[in-house]
Amino acid sequence: MPNKSVHTFDVSNVSKIFGQGKNQTVAVDDVTLYVADEEIISIVGGSGCGKSVLAKMMLGLYPQTSGEFLYRGAPITDQRKHWSEVQSVFQDPFSCFNQFFTIRSQLKDAFGILPERLSRGEVEDRVDEALLAVNVTPKDIEGKYPFELSGGQMQRMLLARIFALKPRVLIADEPTSMVDACVRANILDYLMKLKEELKMTIVFITHDIGLAYYVSNRIFIMHEGKMVEMGEPDQIIQDPQSPHTVQLLDDIPDINRQWIKR
Ligand SMILES: Nc1ncnc2c1ncn2[C@@H]1O[C@H](COP(=O)(O)OP(=O)(O)OP(=O)(O)O)[C@@H](O)[C@H]1O
Numbered sequence: 489m490p491n492k493s494v495h496t497f498d499v500s501n502v503s504k505i506f507g508q509g510k511n512q513t514v515a516v517d518d519v520t521l522y523v524a525d526e527e528i529i530s531i532v533g534g535s536g537c538g539k540s541v542l543a544k545m546m547l548g549l550y551p552q553t554s555g556e557f558l559y560r561g562a563p564i565t566d567q568r569k570h571w572s573e574v575q576s577v578f579q580d581p582f583s584c585f586n587q588f589f590t591i592r593s594q595l596k597d598a599f600g601i602l603p604e605r606l607s608r609g610e611v612e613d614r615v616d617e618a619l620l621a622v623n624v625t626p627k628d629i630e631g632k633y634p635f636e637l638s639g640g641q642m643q644r645m646l647l648a649r650i651f652a653l654k655p656r657v658l659i660a661d662e663p664t665s666m667v668d669a670c671v672r673a674n675i676l677d678y679l680m681k682l683k684e685e686l687k688m689t690i691v692f693i694t695h696d697i698g699l700a701y702y703v704s705n706r707i708f709i710m711h712e713g714k715m716v717e718m719g720e721p722d723q724i725i726q727d728p729q730s731p732h733t734v735q736l737l738d739d740i741p742d743i744n745r746q747w748i749k750r
């Protein structure tokens with residue numbers, strides 16, 4: 489079917505329902521949106537509003553209950569192929585690494601997902617380069633296991649993996665949740681650097697509309713599974729239409745207010 493324009497994601501009337509009958513949860517409720525190539529969008533909303541479920545659908549981890557969910561014009565059928573292009577940084581970095589293997593070996597193994605085969609030397613070089621990109625000296629993690637690092641350090645390991653793999657699309661679900669303000673600013677800067685250098689599309693998920701304002705081209709506001717508002721950051725901040733957006737604006741931590749000109 490030609491003529492309909494194809495984006496990184498085209499999501500039409502998508503719902504995701506868990507459970508049945510009385511135990512039913514409508515996690516995502518009739519959401520329609522697109523994410524353009526090389527765009528950074530933010531999905532903002534309170535706890536339990538469906539952000540992570542939507543993110544997992546973008547990763548091909550959950551099928552939708554209804555509606556149409558397309559990646560570059562086609563449904564996500566082959567997860568492995570999908571993950572060679574679409575990668576994630578999640579809230580809990582420990583869950584993304586196996587506790588029984590060293591960090592370095594897992595960073596190296598991550599290259600297995602790529603279609604091209606790299607030589608051993610190339611893999612070692614790309615791992616070093618990625619560690620340096622997130623301000624970690626390769627020697628500092630040599631021989632270390634995930635449990636030997638802090639939450640913030642592990643989040644940086646996840647970002648290092650992204651730098652190493654250079655995916656086309658990054659789904660970043662609260663990647664700054666476990667780190668202090670200074671490291672948070674660094675991580676955001678890394679994300680911007682990734683976008684600049686790799687021409688990456690980024691879906692950034694957060695509770696904090698201040699962070700969203702700082703990083704994104706467009707902001708999507710979610711509440712109870714529904715998309716209640718979307719628009720450009722200035723428009724959303726200066727002229728919020730939904731009471732849920734107003735609430736999120738009131739909830740911005742002081743540390744992030746500096747970014748907002750109201
Ligand atoms: N695998 C699952 N099975 C059943 N219900 C689920 C599942 N995953 C999520 N839910 C429910 O779907 C709703 C949305 O969850 P989701 O994790 O997307 O929230 P969120 O917006 O990411 O919240 P937070 O900001 O706290 O991470 C919640 O009510 C949650 O309990």
Ligand SMILES: [Mg+2]
Nearest residue numbers: 539540579661
């Ligand atoms: Mg979540």
